[in-house]
Amino acid sequence: MKKTATEMILFHQKVRGCNNFIFQDLGEFMPNGKTHMLVGAGVGLGVALIDKDKHQISHNPAFGAFIGAISGKLPDIIEPALNPNHRQFFHSYTVMTASIAAILKVYKWSPDTNFEKLIRGFVLIGGCAYLSHLICDSTTPKGLPLVGKL
Ligand SMILES: [Zn+2]
Structure with a gap:
């Protein structure tokens, strides 16, 4: 299942409590x-x-x-x-x-x-x-x- 960018951002905010890891995941969009x-x-x-x-x-x-x-x-x-x-x-x-x-x-x-x-x-x-x-x-x-x- 592919998550949308927003879902991944929310996931990281929830799980890690910070935004530091978002961009690695967004890597698949660029x-x-x-x-x-x-x-x-x-x-x-x-x-x-x-x-x-x-x-x-x-x-x-x-x-x-x-x-x-x-x-x-x-x-x-x-x-x-x-x-x-x-x-x-x-x-x-x-x-x-x-x-x-x-x-x-x-x-x-x-x-x-x-x-x-x-x-x-x-x-x-x-x-x-x-x-x-x-x-x-x-x-x-x-x-x-x-x-x-x-
Ligand atoms: Zn570039």
């Missing part, structure tokens, strides 16, 4: 760290494989997956899930829109030097993985804030 890293790794690998302008380091499939996994978790590293309102500025639709704009800009950029190619690869892969986190979170009942607090 993608956890492992899911975000897995999705990020998949996105990073995908971008590394399909991007047109590859660099031997940033677009190495294993490295792409690694950067993706870290970047996929990044929003929850900046704003850890310690309470149900942890999603603020770095989880917001504002940052989501800005990151889409940045990704498109970086995607169109044709770097001249090898180092610039590396930077482009990092930002593109990391940006897409970060975005995957916000997209996953936006599908949960709690959603994302429009701007959020800094």
